[in-house]
Amino acid sequence: MKIIVCVSIVPDSTTKVKISDAGKSIDTNGVSFILNPYDEFAVEEALKLKEKNTGEVIAVSYGTEKAKEALKKSFQMGADKGVLIKSTDENFDSYTVAKNLSEYLKDQNADIILFGKQSIDFDGLLIPSMVSEMLNLPCISVVVKLEIEGGKVKAEREIEGGKEVVVSTTPVVIGAQKGLNEPRYPNLKSIMAAKSKPIEEIANFYNGNKTDIIEMKLPPAKTGGKIFNNGKDDVTELVRLLREEAKVI
Amino acid sequence: MSNKILAFLESKEGKFKNSAFEVITEALKLSAELGSELETLTIGNGLENELQELAAYGVKKVKLVNLDQLNKKHSGSEIKYSPSAYAKIISETAKESEANIILLSATSLGKDLAGRISVKTDSAVFNDCIDIKVADGKITASRPVYAGKSIIDINSSTDKIVVTLRPNVFKPVKTDNESIETENIDIEKLNISESDFSSVVTDVIVSSEKLDVAEADRIVSGGRGLRGPENFNLIEDLAGSLGAATGASRAVVDAGWRSHSEQVGQTGKTVSPSLYIACGISGAIQHLAGMSSSKCIVAINKDKDAPIFQIADYGIVGDVFEVLPALTEEIKKVVSN
Numbered sequence: 001m002k003i004i005v006c007v008s009i010v011p012d013s014t015t016k017v018k019i020s021d022a023g024k025s026i027d028t029n030g031v032s033f034i035l036n037p038y039d040e041f042a043v044e045e046a047l048k049l050k051e052k053n054t055g056e057v058i059a060v061s062y063g064t065e066k067a068k069e070a071l072k073k074s075f076q077m078g079a080d081k082g083v084l085i086k087s088t089d090e091n092f093d094s095y096t097v098a099k100n101l102s103e104y105l106k107d108q109n110a111d112i113i114l115f116g117k118q119s120i121d122f123d124g125l126l127i128p129s130m131v132s133e134m135l136n137l138p139c140i141s142v143v144v145k146l147e148i149e150g151g152k153v154k155a156e157r158e159i160e161g162g163k164e165v166v167v168s169t170t171p172v173v174i175g176a177q178k179g180l181n182e183p184r185y186p187n188l189k190s191i192m193a194a195k196s197k198p199i200e201e202i203a204n205f206y207n208g209n210k211t212d213i214i215e216m217k218l219p220p221a222k223t224g225g226k227i228f229n230n231g232k233d234d235v236t237e238l239v240r241l242l243r244e245e246a247k248v249i
Numbered sequence: 250m251s252n253k254i255l256a257f258l259e260s261k262e263g264k265f266k267n268s269a270f271e272v273i274t275e276a277l278k279l280s281a282e283l284g285s286e287l288e289t290l291t292i293g294n295g296l297e298n299e300l301q302e303l304a305a306y307g308v309k310k311v312k313l314v315n316l317d318q319l320n321k322k323h324s325g326s327e328i329k330y331s332p333s334a335y336a337k338i339i340s341e342t343a344k345e346s347e348a349n350i351i352l353l354s355a356t357s358l359g360k361d362l363a364g365r366i367s368v369k370t371d372s373a374v375f376n377d378c379i380d381i382k383v384a385d386g387k388i389t390a391s392r393p394v395y396a397g398k399s400i401i402d403i404n405s406s407t408d409k410i411v412v413t414l415r416p417n418v419f420k421p422v423k424t425d426n427e428s429i430e431t432e433n434i435d436i437e438k439l440n441i442s443e444s445d446f447s448s449v450v451t452d453v454i455v456s457s458e459k460l461d462v463a464e465a466d467r468i469v470s471g472g473r474g475l476r477g478p479e480n481f482n483l484i485e486d487l488a489g490s491l492g493a494a495t496g497a498s499r500a501v502v503d504a505g506w507r508s509h510s511e512q513v514g515q516t517g518k519t520v521s522p523s524l525y526i527a528c529g530i531s532g533a534i535q536h537l538a539g540m541s542s543s544k545c546i547v548a549i550n551k552d553k554d555a556p557i558f559q560i561a562d563y564g565i566v567g568d569v570f571e572v573l574p575a576l577t578e579e580i581k582k583v584v585s586n
């Protein structure tokens with residue numbers, strides 16, 4: 001089975017966001033970058049599929065040199081090799097990522113292409129479905145359960161108040177959601193093995209965002225909250241304020 | 250080039266979702282500001298009885314695709330719906346009516362369709378927007394990124410844009426319109442083939458009848474301060490008194506006390522309700538990212554230095570085990586008056 005998992009790096013979720021001087025992106029000074037948390041579920045699922053079916057897991061990323069971190073983390077979990085599609089800069093939108101990935105993927109004949117459902121930087125939730133559409137493949141995203149048997153795909157995807165049971169066939173694009181599996185922690189052996197796994201670098205196929213960022217700003221700061229210190233004795237006053245001042249009840 | 254908007258109105262089990270009314274109000278506003286025509290489209294069964302609801306929000310004409318007819322185009326077993334087929338219908342309708350702006354709500358369905366429609370129609374995507382502005386005949390949007398830690402204003406070099414609106418941000422407004430015309434779309438004209446059913450939903454598992462945090466206007470959330478899953482009845486009682494959804498911090502979800510579907514935060518859901526009450530939640534940066542855009546934030550925590558108090562509009566420093574029951578009682582009293 002040829003299993004491809006698309007990964008990216010994102011700022012650690014503890015990052016306190018500061019806007020860069022140019023005003024269109026975050027200030028990356030002091031920010032530590034990690035493998036996108038949702039991608040961990042995708043990598044884990046890829047590894048489980050490999051263990052069940054034999055085959056190989058190839059991690060693919062689109063980005064600058066920094067994106068190799070995502071490939072290395074995937075190697076530490078157990079991916080076999082990696083591909084970096086090298087972007088010319090960091091100013092790319094979901095369309096550019098999807099276009100580059102699909103240009104690479106179209107000749108790869110993967111049985112399954114896995115993604116994290118979204119990356120926690122731009123929260124697009126677009127790339128898996130865009131890539132699938134560009135490749136004319138089915139896509140199931142926000143997946144919390146996946147069964148693949150003899151070319152048949154059955155997945156459960158999370159929706160408001162429940163789950164949808166979705167059926168399809170391979171080749172298929174899957175967007176992993178938290179709860180799909182428990183990502184394995186790299187151990188010493190897998191970390192050592194990761195060091196010799198190959199990364200193929202290829203030039204990007206496409207430049208040309210469809211959306212541009214005019215400005216990035218911090219949300220309006222909240223100030224001047226009314227905080228009371230007398231526990232349950234303050235309840236009556238709180239409720240009065242919620243009704244009469246905030247008008248929320 | 251003149252603009253034309255196609256608004257997709259989502260229904261579920263024969264009823265229009267609240268998010269559909271949010272889309273209508275915003276679509277009407279945008280079409281007025283752009284001076285553009287507006288078409289609306291819906292897909293479902295038995296919606297004929299619900300059309301007066303659409304009319305009340307200002308819809309005068311709606312294109313209707315019958316779901317049973319759609320399902321007949323699929324040769325396999327009966328399906329609930331298919332995202333690939335829906336994306337095809339919406340894209341074909343947009344092409345046929347020459348709509349360059351396609352508007353949907355950023356519900357699970359909307360998010361599932363946006364990327365597909367954008368590729369089919371060669372459009373840009375403005376997804377999960379909290380504001381849309383019109384200037385010089387073009388639209389720009391604002392959307393939260395980094396789980397809401399920052400907001401970006403975006404535009405596009407193309408006129409063709411798929412826009413999804415974050416649920417529960419754009420308030421639906423009723424009008425005094427009463428008349429609505431239906432155009433029943435002939436499914437044969439939409440070029441639907443078996444390949445459009447590449448993925449199909451065969452079943453929907455309802456995990457609970459409870460209101461989902463992502464769609465709720467009021468949320469009561471609990472964290473580690475509740476000390477154990479058995480104490481979440483305090484959260485549920487308070488939520489019940491307010492008609493609110495229940496939410497949870499990552500810590501209690503990871504501990505197995507609450508379901509992941511309730512998790513609010515950077516790796517859970519980002520919510521923008523009118524009222525968010527955080528109980529026994531200290532306010533880690535990832536949790537704040539998920540709820541800080543709530544209009545009114547109330548915090549209850551026994552630690553006066555908990556970071557949550559820095560973004561709260563109102564708060565009580567106190568023991569949740571004493572404050573929550575008292576708060577529930579008081580709300581029940583006030584609400585019943």
